[in-house]
Amino acid sequence: MERKPTHASILSPQAVDWSEVRRRLEILQGAMARSATPAVEEIRRILKSRAKALAREAPEKEGGENFIQVVTFLLAFENYAIDSCSVREVYPLKELVPLPGTPPFVLGITSVRGRIISVLDLKKFFDLPEKGLTDQNKVIVVRADFMEFGLLADAILGTRSIPLAEIQPSLATLTGIRSDYLRGVTKDRLVVLDAARLVSDPRIIVHEESMA
């Protein structure tokens, strides 16, 4: 019965309160005008809260030698971190060109400020589920002594400093190639990669001769 509206509800003018609708529309227009030019008090309040948040975070980062600076990123919903010192920069993944005749973990090549670098997919190494490439994907440009390459990341989370004491050695259960690149795991399940070992691994180097 309720599904079927009665004639009274259709025909009666009380069904839609047009004056109420008009009132709400006016309020919304007023709010729009106000938000376009925020009040001075509002701006001041936002700034103040930011200042507070920053002021609280400062003492945590003190500590000197026992901390390492890392760039944290997402790989298939897992948090990974890599030492900032081995990272040259992060860059949005644009115009990836697939490279024929390369192993599956080599996604392709891209141009970063005029330099051509290869992009590796760690998910292939770590047997993580594929997610597909979007324009949200980022490339972490890693620079070692003699070579430079990009690591595909689903998203860049930011930079942070981690106390060295917090990094626990790699789990005994982890074996194979995965354990080879890990430096350790923190309490909050952040997997810290060892950039130096990653770079020095001969497996990532494509030998054209062997391919040929």
Add this chain to the structure above:
Amino acid sequence: MGVMAMKWFLNLSTRAKLFLGFGLMVLLLVVMVTTAYDGIATIRESQRRLYELDFEDAVDLSLLRANSNGARMETLEMMLTPRPSEQEALQRAIQNRKRTNDEIVQRLQQRNRGDAEFLGPLGEFDQLRKAYEEIRDEKVIPLALQGKIDEAQALGVGPQAERYDKMRSILRRLDDAAIEDARTSLAESDRKAGESVRILLGVGLLAVILAVAAVLFLARIIASPLVEISRVAERVAAKDLTVGVPANGRTDEVGRLAETFRKMVENLRSVTRDIGEGVNVLGSAASEILASTTQVASGASETATAVSETTSTVEEVKQTAQVSTQKAKYVSEAAQKAAQISQTGRKAVEETIEGMRVIREQMESVAESIVRLSEQSQAISEIIATVNDLADQSNLLAVNAAIEAAKAGEQGKGFAVVAQEVKSLAEQSKQATAQVRAILTDIQKATSAAVMATERGSKAVDAGAKQSVQAGEAVQKLAESNTEAAQAATQIAASSQQQLVGMDQVALAMENIKQASTQNVASTRQAEAAAQNLHQLGQKLKQLVEQYKV
């Protein structure tokens, strides 16, 4: 010859036999009576002659002697009596006796005419008497009267006395002769009477013998077969119909009786057999009738009950018909009103169709507005994408800045703070854009829903318009139907009125039926009782018939 006669006699009718038998009797009786009459007549003749001739003569002679004696005695008395009165009386008596003697003599003479033997002495006596009386009357009596008794006596003793003696002797002689005659006649009469008695006895004996023989014969030829038949009749009376009647082959009444009786017994037997069968049929029929009647009685009772119920139902139907009449009138009026209302409804429907058209236009403009809104939302979305891209790039820049600051070491620390600040701003921008995008998604969904709702509304309005047209047609049909309904209701009202009248008649008829049914029930009860009686009668008849041996 004798057998033939016997046969002829046997075949004579009983009446003829009886006539013959009794005729014989009567003949014998006539012979007897004739014989007796003859004897009696002979006796009576002899007696008459005895009386008339001998006996009367003797009496008359005695009287004559007595009178003569009396007259002499009175003459003597007159001589002895001195008184003249007495003498005169005596004289008169003497004269009377003289006249009497005259008459007697005359009588005797007349009676014994032709009898010379008798008339001779009598004439002599008469002469003597007359002479005696002449002397007495002319001489003796006058002397006595004159008182000359002696002379008179003298006259009397002399010749007079002689005469008297002669007279007396003649009379005595005659008297004796008369008595002798009488005695002879009596003896003759006795002889004749005895002869008559003997003849009578002989004839009577013969008659008795013949009568006994006839009776025995008739009894043998009439009674014996009747006894035989009566024995059979007794067995029939004792309800034994198996008995056979012997046929004697006679054609008289007895033979016919036997034949008829035989036929009667046969008929009785067949009739009894038929009656037995009929009684069986009657018994079963009576049982069936009784059962049927019982059923009919119960049926009649049920019918009576049903009729009562029907009567009350008819009453209810009557009331219902009254209500129907009123309702039909009410419906007729209502239908007329409804016809007017449906005209109004038609106008309203036309207005509704017009209103629907306006609503559709409004809906179209609303839909256009919403589509424009959606397009503008799309523009906002593009702007937001740009902003998001900017925030993303700002974020990367902040990360790179932080990396650079980390590489710079202690000198880059201030720069790291700025980089952190930039990163925070970038993330806030990104969150804001995400919120805006979410809102825009909502708006997009809402506008899509609104467009679809408007479309649905538009279609609904179209359908409404179509339905309004249909409603208009329906209202038109409704109006026509109402007009028809009004007419129908008027007809129903009339019909109901007729029905009411009819139901009145039905009620009357039901009342009659009810009475008839009540009578029916009573009649059926009587019929049931009659059937019961019939049943009992059949049983009784059966018992009766079963007593007969067929």
